[in-house]
Amino acid sequence: MFKSTLMAGITLAAGLAIATTAQAETRITYKSAKAGSSYYQMGVELAEAMKSGSSGDIIVTVEESQGSVQNVMETRARGGDYVFTTPPALVGAAKGGKGPFEGKESPKFANIRALFPIPSLTMHFVVSKASGVEDFAGLEGKTLLLGKGSFGAREGEKYLGLFGLEGKVKLAEVELSNAVAALKNGQIDGFVTAGSWPAPNVVEAAASADVTVLSLSDDQVAETKRTRTVIPAGTYSEQASEIVTTSLPVVAYTTTAMDDEAAYQLTKTFWDTKASLSETARWWAGVDKDLMGTIQGKIHPGALRYYQEAGFPLTDAQQ
Template sequence: MLSIIRPVIAALTACCLGMTVAQAETRVTYKSAKSTSSYYQMAVQIAEAMKTGSGGNIIVTVEESQGSVQNVMEAAVRTGNYVFTTPPVLVRLAQGGKAMFKDKANPKFDEIRALFPIPSLTMHFVMRSDSGVSTFADLEGKTVLIGKGSFGAREGAKYLKLFGLEGKVTLADVELNNAVPALKNKQIDGFVTAGSYPAPNVIEAAASTGVTVLSLSDEQIAKTKRTRLVIPAGTYAGIDNEIVTTSLPVVAHTTTSMDDDTAY
C-alpha cells in the first residue's frame, strides 16, 4: 500500500509547497474510515504531508468513520472544508436518492465534487486457518463478522446472497474493530473487511492467528459486477498463493463549500 500512496502524498506535498507562506491557517476535516483500516492510516499520512507541504498553513484533522455511507450523508450537513472518502458510485446513488439513500435525498448531495483518487477498496474474506474453510461453499454453518453500517458490510452481505449463502451463515453481532480478538478467541470463524491492501487487520490476523483469504472464481466475480483484482502471493504472512478478489474505486471528495485554492 505504501508504494501506491506515496505518489499521492508526494503530489499533495508538491502542490502545497507552491502556496505562499503568508497564507492564513486553513483547517480541513478529513472524514476517513475505521481507525484500524488502511484508509485511516493513509489519511493520517496525507494530513502530515499537507501540514509539511504548506508550511503549517493547512491543518488537516482526521476523523474516524463508520464507513463511506456515513461520509456521504454528512456531506449534506457539514460546512466549510469537509473532505471525505467514498466510492464514486455512492455519490451517484445519493444524488439520485437510490438504494441506501432512498428517502434521504438532499440537494446538498449535488454540491459534492471529486478531489483525487486513493487506492481501491479491496474485498477480503478472511477465515481462521483451522476453520476448515477454503472456498465460499465451505462457509455454510460458519460464523462470520461483516461489520455494521459501512459500504464494506453491505458489500459482504451482498456477496453472501449472490453466492447462495444468505441465511446459511451466522453473522456475528460484533464491531469490525474487534474482528481480530474475536478470531483469536474463536468467537468467529472469519471476517469480511474492505480496504486497500495490505489491510492492517488482515496483517494482524495473519501474523497472530493464521488465516486463509478466500479467492473468488471468475463466475463469482462476474456476479458481483466489480473489478477483478489479484493480491500478490506473500502479501500476508503464511499465504503463499495469489488471492483473486474484487475492487472498487475510491476517491476523496469535498463540496462546493470549500474554496478552489484550498481544494486544489
C-alpha cells in the same frame, strides 16, 4: 514628510507580506471516519503528507465522522475548505435523491466534485487452515463471522447468497472485534472483513494463526458487480500467492466552493507524496492511476488541470 512616507511604505510592505502569507497557506478540513478506524488513520497520514509535501502551505485538520452519508450531507452547510471521503455511488445517490438521501435532497449536492481516490474498502474472507477451507464451496457447513451493520457484513452476506451458500453456513454471534481470538480458539472457522489492504485485523490473524484468505474466481467477481482487486503476494504473513477479491472504491471529494488553485495544489501534493505515503503505510500502495476509472461524475476543475498536465487517463464524464 520623509519619515511619514517611509513609515507608510513599511506598513504597506508588511501588509503585503501578511497578505502573501495568508494567500499561500491553504487550510482544509478533512472529514473521513470514526476516530480509531483505519480511514481516520489515513486522514492523519494524509494531513502529515500534505503539510510536508507543501512545505507547510497546506494545513489539513482531520475531523471525526460517523460515516460517509454524514460526510455527503454536510456539503449543504460547508464552505470551500471542506474535503470529505465517500464511495462514489453515494454521491450519485445524493444527486438523485435516492437511498439514504430520499427526502433530503439539496441543490448543493450537484456541486460535489472529485479530487483523488484513496484506498478502497477491500473484501477479505479469512479462514483458518485447520478448517480445511480452500474456496467458497468449502465454507458449506462451517462457522463464519460476518459482524453486524458494516459494509463488510452486508457484502459478505450478499456473497454467500450469490455463491449458493445461503443457509448452508453457520453465522457466529460474535463481535467482529473478537474475530481473531475466536478464530484462534476454534470458536469460528473464518471471518469476513472489509478494509483497505493490508487490513489490520487480517495482519493480526495471519501473524498469530495459520490462515488462508480466499480468492474469488473471475466469474464470482463478475457476479458481485464490484471492482476486481488484486492483493499482492506477501501482503500478509505466509501469503505465497496473490489474492483476487473485490472492493468498493473510496474517493476524496470537495465542492465547487473550493477555489481552483487550492484544488490543484491539494491534488498535485497528494500524487507527489503518494510514494512516501506508501512507504509509511502500505495501504496507500493500492492507490494508482487505474483507480481514476472508479471516479463517477465530474472532477474539480483545479484537480482536472493537474490530471491533464500529468497525462492521467480521464473519461468524458469526469471532465
